[in-house]
Amino acid sequence: MPAPGSRQVQTESAPESRRRALSTARARIIGWMLLLVLGALSVLTLVTWRLSVEDVDRRMDDALRGEIEEFGKLTRSGIDPATGQAFTSVKQVLNVAITYNLARPNEKFIGYVDGTFVYQSRQQAPVLLADDPNFTALVSTVDTPKEGVYESAAGEVRYLAVPVRLANDPREGVIVAAYFADQEREDVNEVARLMLGAGAGTILLVAAGAWMVAGRILRPLRDITVTARSITDTDLSRRIPQPSSRPGDEIGELVDTVNAMLDRVENGVAAQRRFVDDAGHELRTPITIVRGHLEVLDPADPEDVRDTVALVEDELVRMNRMVSDLLLLARSEQPEFLHAEPTDVAALTEAIFDKITGLGERDWALDHVADTPAVLDPQRITQAVVALADNAARYTPEGGRIALASHRDDDVVRFQVTDSGPGIAEEDRERIFERFARGGSGRRSEGAGLGLSIVRAIATSHGGRVTLDSEPGRGATFTVEVPVVAAPPHPGRHTEGGR
Template sequence: MTLSRSRRRQAEPASAPRRRALSTARARIIAWMLLLVFVALAVLTLVTWRLSVDDVDARMDEALRSEIEEFTNLTQSGIDPSTGQAFSGVDQVLEVAITYNLARPNEKFLGYIDGTFAYQSRQQAPVLLANDRAFTDLVATVDRPKEGFYESAAGEVRYIAVPVSLAQDPRRGVIVAAYFADQEREDVNDIARLMAGAGAATILLVAAGAWVVAGRILRPLRDITATARSITDTDLSRRIPQASRRPGDEIGELVDTVNAMLDRVENAVAVQRRFVDDAGHELRTPITIVRGHLEVLDTSDPDDVAGTLALVEDELMRMNRMVSDLLLLAKSEQPEFLRAEPVDVAALTSSVFDKITGLGEREWVLDHVADTEAVLDPQRITQAVVALADNAARHTEVGGRIAFSSHSSGGMVRFSVKDSGPGVSAEDRERIFERFARGGSGRRSEGAGLGLSIVRAIAAAHGGRVTLDSEPGQGAMFTVEVPVVAAPPHPGRHTEGGR
């Protein structure tokens, strides 16, 4: 029980940072989304409210100006519209003007005679401007039309004061149209508050939606973390699960990139392990041979010393060649293995044929030359063909016929080496290109059995393959087939047949 609790305590700190990191990323996404939504809603509400207030203010100003026109027309005519008789005094003008004009909501009409309040409209008002001494002092004695703003106990008041006079009356009157602006704007303010409330609800909905969306966005990142933690030095096969990806999906591209990186890492580790395994397996025999002869060496016998030295030198040369071949096979799975360039296949064929004719006393024949251009690595192709020719020379008697040719068709270039040796048996074809494999037909090779593996690796690096056409007793024809333009090999590609 104690051990179990200890392990649990060790596991919790390892997973806690991951949860905190994901939570932090999720919180950041949500915070930025909410900030953007808040700014957008705030700007929208503010602009809508400001435009609406401006519209209300413009409507009040227009209403006040229309009152000026009505009051002016009434006083200029000097006729009471209700009786058709001339006004008898300023007080009658004010009474008729205030009674005749119907005040709008939040609008108030007031009349003053010689600086003293006299009349007002019947509409209810938030405050009694008639009792406001400061307002009376401001408007009761004007001698020409005046408009302005006044801060009352009920807020802003927008007003217009128009002087009224009659020739037959020495008294001076003033008629005032006043709007309680704050009350008039109250509907707009209510709409703004409603928009603010709706915005708050929208932000809550966006927060909930952002939480879900952020979780889905971060799911591949959690998969990456889980996959990375599940990979060990003995198991590199795990990959991040990938759902169907749409074009332009950055997260999907990240998953593909990480999976491709894991493929490369697994391949590199596999190459390293295979190299170590092969080297350890194949070098054990020559080392054992050298050690065994050195243990029984009679240093007093010159012939024994000379023979042992010759054997040790031969085994060391074989080990050196074996290590070089293994390193070459390891490099063949790396991108920099090839140095492709435009090549004249005819010139390459002639050059390679001149080199292989020195491999032994055989009847070397150049059957056909492809007259084409190709993009490939001429040195690697030369290496592969020389290896095939050397293999053919080892399995062909002196004076035997070995034909070399190159052909081009269907976007592929083929280099073939055909010998007149004993051919390849059916059972050998299944394993001839494997590392350290040696065919059972013909003479035994003293090599390490890596030559044909190297040929296959060179062909695969070009995006091609090696094929074998042979019947026992009828010779064998090996063909290196590569694209006209060298392409990287497909994962898991295998060559056919083998000697």
């Protein structure tokens, strides 16, 4: 049972959480896409339907006016077109007008005399307007032309009523042309319904397409999640698969950025591991020496105490130097390690030469000076060349020749240190650049074997390299080669070594 006051937190499994997160993101994408498509289709359907309805209404109104105009011509002439004789009654006028004018579908002609229905066209209608007392009261007794809209049992009716009179007939007639508007608009409504049905099908197709597109868009994000969950403190090598992307592709840029971040993390962790491994490997020996001497120390023997203290002090100095070198190598992989600035190579070479001549009684020579400007870190270059000169002095006997030179070739500046020491065997030329490694010259250096590793780190931080030209018995030439304008080192490039 959990301790009192403790909280139980239920967490869902990683695959379930990932699926839920991606499904939510995918649902949002699909939802917004469908909302936009639905809005566009709704606006298109509504606008099309309204324009079509207005066109139908305009045609109905034009047709009503045209019919009434025909009726007007007939009454104005006063002649029955069937007999050629003059009309004798209003009722006769209405009968001829309704008989000779063929009503269109959904159109109806109705005649009234003294407010009473007398004639109507033969076309079938949804309702009999002649039997509708409200409509009859509305139009049967008008004394001036009247048009309007009436809501019948069959829906909207658009009508135009015109009075009919004859000089020889005191009775008053009315002829009405009416359209059943809802039925006339049925074709337009059917088209709108078809558009809505097609829109629904389009929505389904868009949803399916959006589902697949959203899945492809979110796939790199899923890969990022999977990769991030698969990375452990012991395995940092996993990278996100790079999709085929074009310039400006945000997802591709995200993947590149995350992969670059993972490279930096892996390099940083690797540097830490190397530092810990190297420190543990190399510090174990002096610690063991100090512990061994302290265990057998005789406190009552002053001489033994003095010798032990001297030995411990010497080992501590060596350990301090070793840790400082390891820290320097660790910092060499950081961007702030290098501080490049415009530098006069000739003045820098001469300043370095003045410093190295105090390293020992050797035949120091300044062979060549490159009179050229460059953008580099003068302090780091000085540190590297002095380390090479110190390394040469250790392996060159007193009176032996050690030469310094600098050269400019195209876009590269070279600093060379040549000694007349024992040289380096071919099988040792790569190994001496590894950390804590030393050449097989027969003499053991007092250093920790990190000198050439530091030199390589400095050259690499400039975007350059260190080369070695040597033959056993004929000395060695180390060259620090850097660009005229210092370039950042390649990510993941590490330096190691020692002679």
